[in-house]
Amino acid sequence: MAMSNESIEKLIKNAKVSIISSVDESGFPNTKAMLPPRKRIGLKEFYFTTNTSSMRVKHYRQNPKACIYFFDDAAFLGVMLMGTMDVLTDQKSKEMIWRDGDTMYYSLGVTDPDYCVLKFTVDKMRTYSNFQSSTVDMA
Amino acid sequence: MAMSNESIEKLIKNAKVSIISSVDESGFPNTKAMLPPRKRIGLKEFYFTTNTSSMRVKHYRQNPKACIYFFDDAAFLGVMLMGTMDVLTDQKSKEMIWRDGDTMYYSLGVTDPDYCVLKFTVDKMRTYSNFQSSTVDMA
Numbered sequence: 001m002a003m004s005n006e007s008i009e010k011l012i013k014n015a016k017v018s019i020i021s022s023v024d025e026s027g028f029p030n031t032k033a034m035l036p037p038r039k040r041i042g043l044k045e046f047y048f049t050t051n052t053s054s055m056r057v058k059h060y061r062q063n064p065k066a067c068i069y070f071f072d073d074a075a076f077l078g079v080m081l082m083g084t085m086d087v088l089t090d091q092k093s094k095e096m097i098w099r100d101g102d103t104m105y106y107s108l109g110v111t112d113p114d115y116c117v118l119k120f121t122v123d124k125m126r127t128y129s130n131f132q133s134s135t136v137d138m139a
Numbered sequence: 140m141a142m143s144n145e146s147i148e149k150l151i152k153n154a155k156v157s158i159i160s161s162v163d164e165s166g167f168p169n170t171k172a173m174l175p176p177r178k179r180i181g182l183k184e185f186y187f188t189t190n191t192s193s194m195r196v197k198h199y200r201q202n203p204k205a206c207i208y209f210f211d212d213a214a215f216l217g218v219m220l221m222g223t224m225d226v227l228t229d230q231k232s233k234e235m236i237w238r239d240g241d242t243m244y245y246s247l248g249v250t251d252p253d254y255c256v257l258k259f260t261v262d263k264m265r266t267y268s269n270f271q272s273s274t275v276d277m278a
Contacts, residue, residue: 016212017210017212019158019170019208021160021168021169021170022168023162023166023167023168026204027162027202027204028162028204028205028206028221029160029161029162029168029169029170029204029205029206030160030168030206030219030221030265031158031160031168031170031206031208031219032208032217032219032267033208033210033212033217055265055272063166065165065166065167065168066167066168067167067168067169067170069158069170069171069172071156071172073155073156073172078171078172080169080170080171082167082169105270126169126194128171131244133194
């Protein structure tokens with residue numbers, strides 16, 4: 001049986017990290033652990049903070065195809081979301097998810113040019129539970 | 140400062156899961172948590188058990204470009220290895236990493252046609268520590 005939306009939301013909410021993947025200029029998948037999303041609209045939109053100078057931003061600007069993945073290894077549960085990653089550098093988006101303390105990562109504050117927002121929009125979801133995978137079209 | 144090989148090996152050895160990524164037929168990265176590698180030759184070759192019928196195997200047969208990723212979220216450490224994934228279905232490889240108890244996953248035993256081996260060969264490594272990334276050519 002596929003996971004319920006409630007279980008999926010719970011898994012995402014409790015995950016300590018987000019696993020984010022891109023495709024690099026040579027066509028290789030690249031994966032990285034990032035902080036949990038700062039903002040989420042249901043299972044449709046996810047917003048993350050990141051460094052504008054990062055490898056990930058470079059990849060997504062060239063090729064926005066992305067997946068984000070959340071898992072609970074103890075419970076053998078996983079949720080992979082596939083979709084598009086947009087790099088947002090406008091001040092409104094940057095302010096939307098900025099938090100006190102972020103100057104630890106972005107010393108110039110909310111206008112730091114090395115601070116930007118990754119906006120992920122979901123097209124498709126694949127869940128894993130009870131040793132079975134199940135795909136859902138979300139577009 | 141980049142991670143020492145000793146720290147990298149320790150991180151991989153202690154990781155409870157391996158995060159494995161492929162590129163699907165539409166060019167999207169796909170990511171999944173798998174069990175730790177059954178066998179490893181230094182930082183050069185990794186061997187995993189998997190289902191021959193899995194999505195991952197289908198992807199790698201079409202496009203062997205892969206990355207595997209290990210991380211320690213508490214310590215903010217990560218190791219991404221990029222390279223090629225081969226799907227091995229020969230009996231010698233299957234026996235090499237088979238363990239008692241695997242019949243839980245592959246009911247027909249070591250000759251189960253739905254059991255196969257993923258062999259990952261590393262070309263490039265990227266490590267993350269002290270909030271800094273560092274790339275090493277391993278080919």
